[in-house]
Amino acid sequence: MDLAPPPARVGAPITMRLAPYTNWIAFAVAMAAVVLALGWGARPNMLGLFVASGLAVGSLYALGGIGLVVLYRATGVLNFAFGAAGAAGAMVCWQLLDWGLWPPAAWAACIAVALAITLAYGTLIAPRLAWRDTVVKAVATLGFALIILGITTYIWPDDPRSISLPTDDVAIRFLGLRLTLTRILVVVASIAIVVGIWAFLRFTAVGLQMRALANDRDLAALTGIPILRVETLAWGIAGVLAGFTGLMFATLIRLEPVVITFMVIPAIAAAICGRLESLVAVLLGGLSMGVVENLLTLSDTFRGVRPIAPFVIAALVLLWLQRGQRLTFGGRE
Amino acid sequence: MSGVWRITPSGWAGLALALACALILPAFAGRYWLSVATSGGCFLIAIAGVGFMYARLGMVSLAQCALMGVGGWVMLRLNHAFALPFEVNLILAALVTMVCGFVLALPALRLRGLYLALVTLMAAGGLEIVFATFQFPNGGTGFGGVQMGSAGPFRRPALAETPEAYFRYVVACAVLGFLLIEAHRRLAPGRTWALIRRSEAAAMAAGVHVTLYKTWAFGIAGLLAGAAGALLAGSLGLLDAGTFRASESVMLFALAVVGGAHGWLGAVIAAALYKVLPAGLNTLGVDANLAFVIFGAGLLHAVITAPQGIAGQLTGALRRIWARRDA
Numbered sequence: 001m002d003l004a005p006p007p008a009r010v011g012a013p014i015t016m017r018l019a020p021y022t023n024w025i026a027f028a029v030a031m032a033a034v035v036l037a038l039g040w041g042a043r044p045n046m047l048g049l050f051v052a053s054g055l056a057v058g059s060l061y062a063l064g065g066i067g068l069v070v071l072y073r074a075t076g077v078l079n080f081a082f083g084a085a086g087a088a089g090a091m092v093c094w095q096l097l098d099w100g101l102w103p104p105a106a107w108a109a110c111i112a113v114a115l116a117i118t119l120a121y122g123t124l125i126a127p128r129l130a131w132r133d134t135v136v137k138a139v140a141t142l143g144f145a146l147i148i149l150g151i152t153t154y155i156w157p158d159d160p161r162s163i164s165l166p167t168d169d170v171a172i173r174f175l176g177l178r179l180t181l182t183r184i185l186v187v188v189a190s191i192a193i194v195v196g197i198w199a200f201l202r203f204t205a206v207g208l209q210m211r212a213l214a215n216d217r218d219l220a221a222l223t224g225i226p227i228l229r230v231e232t233l234a235w236g237i238a239g240v241l242a243g244f245t246g247l248m249f250a251t252l253i254r255l256e257p258v259v260i261t262f263m264v265i266p267a268i269a270a271a272i273c274g275r276l277e278s279l280v281a282v283l284l285g286g287l288s289m290g291v292v293e294n295l296l297t298l299s300d301t302f303r304g305v306r307p308i309a310p311f312v313i314a315a316l317v318l319l320w321l322q323r324g325q326r327l328t329f330g331g332r333e
Numbered sequence: 334m335s336g337v338w339r340i341t342p343s344g345w346a347g348l349a350l351a352l353a354c355a356l357i358l359p360a361f362a363g364r365y366w367l368s369v370a371t372s373g374g375c376f377l378i379a380i381a382g383v384g385f386m387y388a389r390l391g392m393v394s395l396a397q398c399a400l401m402g403v404g405g406w407v408m409l410r411l412n413h414a415f416a417l418p419f420e421v422n423l424i425l426a427a428l429v430t431m432v433c434g435f436v437l438a439l440p441a442l443r444l445r446g447l448y449l450a451l452v453t454l455m456a457a458g459g460l461e462i463v464f465a466t467f468q469f470p471n472g473g474t475g476f477g478g479v480q481m482g483s484a485g486p487f488r489r490p491a492l493a494e495t496p497e498a499y500f501r502y503v504v505a506c507a508v509l510g511f512l513l514i515e516a517h518r519r520l521a522p523g524r525t526w527a528l529i530r531r532s533e534a535a536a537m538a539a540g541v542h543v544t545l546y547k548t549w550a551f552g553i554a555g556l557l558a559g560a561a562g563a564l565l566a567g568s569l570g571l572l573d574a575g576t577f578r579a580s581e582s583v584m585l586f587a588l589a590v591v592g593g594a595h596g597w598l599g600a601v602i603a604a605a606l607y608k609v610l611p612a613g614l615n616t617l618g619v620d621a622n623l624a625f626v627i628f629g630a631g632l633l634h635a636v637i638t639a640p641q642g643i644a645g646q647l648t649g650a651l652r653r654i655w656a657r658r659d660a
Contacts, residue, residue: 134447135393139587143632150625304466311459
């Protein structure tokens with residue numbers, strides 16, 4: 001989370017003073033180039049619309065990525081069941097709304113279901129795998145995701161469904177664009193969540209313990225940090241985020257368990273942009289993925305393959321971040 | 334060098350199983366089960382590749398199914414474009430996929446563990462979308478070669494025109510695949526991989542070209558995946574993009590771990606779990622969604638209780654029985 005670059009010496013040459021910001025400059029240049037290349041010749045209004053809806057989709061990726069990174073840092077588990085928990089929550093929410101329940105209660109139920117599912121895995125199954133390879137731990141969550149997905153699709157077979165929130169009907173005009181409140185809400189929420197989690201990790205005692213755990217599990221355990229409690233809290237945060245993401249995905253994109261379950265893969269792409277570490281980078285990465293993916297609609301060549309954007313971006317980011325490095329034999333990963 | 338040709342008890346058992354399968358299974362399995370077994374055999378080859386990379390080098394590929402798709406695409410493309418024999422197409426498909434494996438290995442030069450797995454996952458996610466968008470060639474014109482309606486004819490190998498013969502053909506290819514892995518394990522690359530697995534620092538200090546050998550392993554896994562995809566295309570005559578989703582690639586790795594990555598038995602168990610178990614549940618009339626639940630629960634249970642995989646549990650049990658008899 002430490003994003004402040006080290007202060008450069010005053011009077012150093014400009015290239016040296018800019019060196020700590022290389023990644024940010026490269027990001028800005030690349031994004032500007034992509035937006036210009038794809039949006040060249042399009043009407044500004046059209047372009048704005050694509051960027052705006054791209055930001056909404058992108059913040060869904062970012063929310064997923066944030067949920068994954070918080071959990072991964074604290075527990076070492078990359079949770080493939082993130083999407084499945086959200087899908088189950090969204091389906092329960094739809095069912096309750098269908099029965100005519102008071103909507104806020106149904107939304108709360110969505111988050112509660114996702115929370116319960118995630119916590120169940122975190123407290124019952126995850127501890128049994130604590131000593132295994134990181135990848136095996138990740139794969140185990142896939143087994144869990146299949147169970148949840150199977151149950152969800154068994155209870156609610158394929159059928160066109162949708163959830164609409166009251167914020168869908170409220171729209172504001174901004175620079176000649178009509179934006180529904182739901183889209184604005186999801187973008188603002190993802191930014192607020194990053195700030196909130198950053199503050200939580202920075203200023204609370206539990207946050208400090210969580211950072212210690214992320215830094216070095218064994219040392220943290222030696223210093224007497226209650227690992228189980230901190231981990232459970234991390235699973236809880238991930239569960240709440242899964243529920244919220246599932247609800248938003250169901251509203252904005254599609255309410256279909258399989259689709260929501262496997263949105264975890266682009267969410268992992270967003271998490272990669274932050275090296276599974278920096279929440280701000282995850283947020284920026286997710287938002288850029290959404291924007292680029294939507295802008296690809298403007299290109300005749302790439303229109304068909306536009307969902308590929310997150311993966312290409314993640315691969316490029318990984319290659320960029322490890323440029324100039326050599327495979328050496330230090331470190332755990 | 335005399336040790337290279339030695340057949341271990343495990344090797345005898347594997348060859349015996351392959352022979353038994355090839356001779357007995359086609360005799361009493363119906364059309365449906367034979368086709369299930371044939372595609373199981375194809376996935377067996379791919380699983381052998383992914384398991385081998387994990388067992389020898391601890392490298393995780395979450396793109397094996399996607400690479401199978403590449404092999405299948407090349408196979409179908411060649412089949413509909415030229416009149417080459419099946420074997421030539423098979424080898425070309427495997428080689429093209431091997432090159433893809435090399436390309437995929439480029440990030441492996443500098444990445445390890447989870448990050449390496451995630452790079453391959455990104456590749457699988459990308460290929461999933463490419464397959465879904467462009468589909469597989471079925472005799473149409475142009476580079477994509479996709480046409481509406483019925484697919485063009487697919488030429489099976491001259492040796493194996495009937496489903497029964499084709500099943501034996503796949504079994505033979507699987508045996509060849511395992512022999513390729515075993516040969517590598519016994520010769521110089523195997524010793525180098527063992528050294529790298531033990532300590533990369535020691536390997537580098539001993540003058541081993543770590544990058545080359547890691548890339549090599551990726552290439553072999555790609556080669557096997559390509560052959561598997563091409564054989565699958567031969568079994569079905571056409572391919573569907575849904576077979577090669579990123580989630581299937583992750584599943585293939587998961588099953589390789591569950592079955593046991595260290596030997597042929599684990600790969601056989603994994604392939605059976607992947608293809609035969611769902612088909613069995615289907616025949617029993619179990620709802621496809623509930624089959625998912627059973628599958629997921631089994632996966633979770635096996636990951637938790639069997640660190641060496643189901644194969645490890647089986648051989649452990651056998652060893653205990655023998656030890657008791659000897660005592």
